[in-house]
Amino acid sequence: MTNDLRFTALKKTPFHSRTSLASRTNKYYNWNGFTVPTEYSTTELEYTAARNGTSVMDLTPMCKYMIKGSDANRFVDYLVTRDLSQMEDNTVAYIIWCNEDGKVMDDGTIFKFSDSKFMLCCAVKIYNWLHDSGEGFNVTFEDATDTTAALAIQGPTSCSTLKNFGADELELLKPFGMKEFHINGYEVLISRTGFTGDLGYELWTDPANAENMWDSIMEAGKELKIRPFGMNALEMTRIEAGFIQTNTDFMAAEDTLRPVRMRSPYEIGMGWMVHLNKESYFVGKQALKKEKEKGNSERCLVGLDIDGDKPAVGSVIYNEKKEDIGIVTAAMWSPTMKRNVALASLRRPYGIKIKENIFAEIYHPEELEYKKIWAKCKIVKRQFFSPERRNKVPADLYE
Amino acid sequence: MAKNTHDVIVIGAGHNGLTAASYMAKAGLDVLVLEKNEWIGGAAVSRELYPGWKYSNCSYVCSLLRPEIMRDLELYKYGLQIIPYEGSATMMRNGDYYAHYHDHDMTINSIRRHSHKDAEAYERYSRDVLRQCKIIKPLLKMTPPDLTSFKPKDLFGALEFAKHFAAKDELGGLGEKEIYDTIRFYTMSIRDYLDEYFESDITKAHLAGSAIIGTALGPCSPGSAYVLLHHYMGEVDGSVGAWGYSRGGMGSITKAMTGCLNAHGGEVKPDNEVVNVITKNGRAIGVATKKGDEYYAKKIVSNLDVKRTFLKITEESSLPGEFVERVKNFKIRGSSGKLNIALDGLPDFPCIPEGDPGGGGDMHFTETIEEMEGAYDDWKRGEWSRNPYVDMCIPSKSDPTMAAPGKHYMSVFIQYVPFNLANGGWNEERKQEFGRHIVDCISEFSPNFKDLINHYEVRTPLELDNEVGLTEGNIFQGELTMDQLMFNRPVPGYAQYRTPLKNMYMCSSSTHPGGGVMGAPGANAAREVLLDMNIPQTGNYY
Secondary structure: OOOOOOOOOOOOOOOOOHHHHHHOEEEEEEEEEEHHHHHHHHHHHHHHHHHHEEEEEOOOOOOOEEEEOHHHHHHHHHHHHOOOOOOOEEEEEEEEEEOOOOEEEEEEEEEOOOOOEEEEOOOOOOOOHHHHHHOOOOOOEOOOOOOEEEEEEEEHHHHHHHHHHOOOOOHHOOEEEEEEEOOOOOOEEEOOOOOOOOEEEEEOOOOHHHHHHHHHHHHHHHOEEEEEEEEEEEHHHHHHHHHEEEOOOOOOHHHOOOOHHHOOOOHHHOHOOOOOOOOOOOOOHHHHHHHHHHOOOEEEEEEEEEEOOOOOOOEEEEEEOOOOEEEEEEEEEEEEEEEEEEEEEOOOOEOOOOOOOOOEEEEEEEEEEEEEEEEEEEOOOOOOOHHHHOOOOOOOOOO | OOHHHHEEEEEEEEEHHHHHHHHHHHOOOOOOEEOOOOOOOOOOEEEEEEEOEEEHHHOOOEEOOOHHHHHHHHOOOOOEEEEOOOEEEEEEEOOOOEEEEEHHHHHHHHHOOOHHHHHHHHHHHHHHHHHHHHHHHHOOOOOOOOOOOOOOOHHHHHEEEEEEEEHHHHHHHOHHHHHHHHHHHHHOHOOOOOOHOOOOHHHHHHHHHHHHHHOOOOOOOOOHHHHHHHOOOOEEOEEOOOOOEEEOHHHHHHHHHHHHHHHOOEEEOOOEEEEEEEOOEEEEEEEEOOOOOOOEEEEEEEEEOOHHHHOOOOOHHOHHHHHHHHHOOOOOOOEEEEHHHHHHHOOOOOOOOOOHHHHEEEEOOOOOOOHHHHHHHHHOOOOOOOOEEEEEEOOOHHOOOOOOOEEEEEEEEOOOOOOOOOOOOOHHHHHHHHHHHHHHHOOOOOOOOOEEEEEEEEEOHHHHHHHOOOOOOOOHHOOOOOHHHHHHOOOOOOOOOOOOOOOOOOOOOOOOOOOOOOHHHHHHHHHHHHOOOOOOOOOOOO
């Protein structure tokens, strides 16, 4: 985790000695101040590993916070829109949180060890916000980003790989479940979570164990089509799964320069996570209640199935009168489904009441000229890809 | 009797028959597919002949299957997934190797080890072949126009065809030079074509392989360059010319198609061999099966090759004499064999460094075009090649579903193997002798290969004919030469999927655009049937 340099520079993760060795292309990316591979060899093959075998991704740069104290449970319930009062120990929940204006700050996952101990994982730094929000609660916060090494092990053979690594009976772990394992002489927390929409796990351990964990898992997956997996491939899998990405599909409310660009949960397809009937107050509840009552949400985030095979990256979306009704936030040709898919932020009533005659204007680059394509779009479920194996218990094994 | 009446009967549950059937069922028709084997899939099958190992018994890799078809028929939903290749390699007797990779620049670096000039020529070659792929791509989906007809459909069709040939829309219009290049490409031998770009034997030999796979042409035969194009014009997710494995073997393709067909109310009846097309007053009205059942339908679509369709299951007397003559003369010569091998572990190929992605896809050991031509010379004499060209791959290296972890399935495609074996033809003993010969050839490059073999299946053109139903074992259901392509396929005047019999259609690879697990003949034929029934077509393909 330390740098050779004495001045501040991008940090290296505890897996860096391994990820840099695995990189054939030397393509890196700055993720939350860390150097991580964009691509190891070929994005297509890395993507394939996540849909066919086992993909391994260094997740360490994700923001991770420990929330402890006798009020931890009450605090977490206050922070997020979702009602977590029934959440069981040793489970994980997908969450979003808002500012007081009811605008989404970020999404993430919350790991519950007990009523007095949680771990929060997210994309945008929130340490300061936690302290501000935590006033009056008996709770402490610890930024565990640098002190927890994390790997995502995802794909149809991932359970078999991790069983070979030493995670006995892992196939019985339910989706959004988590369990402590003692492997190779150290503690590893394994959760059945991930950002690929497939069968998959995330592993959390002390940085001192990182290199051994990487090496052992690579060995464990040798016959199970294991491959390190970079950010580019992750972007493909998360679009297919219909997962939203902060500052890509919506702007983090507290970082947004132009207030009109902030989005409420209802405007990014996250209305299902706003539990207004939750007994206690949560940040943004009043504003969200008002928005719900008035029905004045302005935008919506939808899935698009687009004609043709040219990805609608950055496309403007139009109605049949050629009026601008929104923008594509993420787009790709899905290699698994052989479909041209996109996530788009539309101006209501488009996408909610009006779903017909919607078009994307695609500019496809062809040797220094653009081919302009007017492609018809169908509004579909945002979760494009969700195989049965994703939630199967016991998980699929390859033996 | 009433329950044996359908809108459409498709004869043969190969990938084209199932594609046609699925499109027609999606359009609302009641479709029945009759298949002679107990299993479904024709030449796109996955069978477990040895417990624990799945074999792609016939076709073994996928590139040509049109993505629009996969999308329209939602094959993903029914279990189809394509896994791209990592690379390919040719092993050399001096212990060296030649490799291609998924990454273009890695390929350039690799070729440069053999010839600096070839590495740069490869850029020019790739551009020229890609240009030909772009020209041919839109043609694949079209029904070839009848050039002798004055019907508006054919006149417009001919114009459309010519437009694509000049590729005005895709490539911004080709000059005279490029049109000449196209015509030369379609008629040249692969040796002459490659000689215009490359100097090193190994580069040429590696590239020429695609021009001889499945064909009864040699690398020096005019027309072989087109066969290369036929193998390059596919894609894996926009990567033109790339190949991949179908997860779970090639049977996953036809299984997924069957899933789509069933979801739309269609049915496949295996173990029901059609032995006769029932005709009445020049119309096809039904079929009779070996079991003695009769099935009637408004439209009959044959997925059998043109020879089987018209020389075996249709009364000759119901067809025009000239047509029958043309069908008899249709070239459909078997030239390939195959070994499917269950391995107890991963064989070593010392020529290819461990972990090199070049060894992740197809592997070969033919070092010169002359060797390839020599292999062809053996075939001409009615013998299997003593020094054959092989296209071998180990799908289980990429696909975790073919065998248990640590175990491997190897597919070895062999060129050339004759249908009519000299000196008495094929029998069990000679088939096994052929199998042993191939195992010996591979062992030269892999010291532990023989020790790892648990079981292998030997396929000669005779099995492909008898079991799969490919006449003479020709994998393309008819030679891919200019005299049998586009508006000449299968025979002039009948390139539009219709036949001399009213209400009878063809959808096999004997029709345009030809062989390979492409689905285009099936989708094109379905379009013509639907057109004749005035049923609107929808989807990304049309």
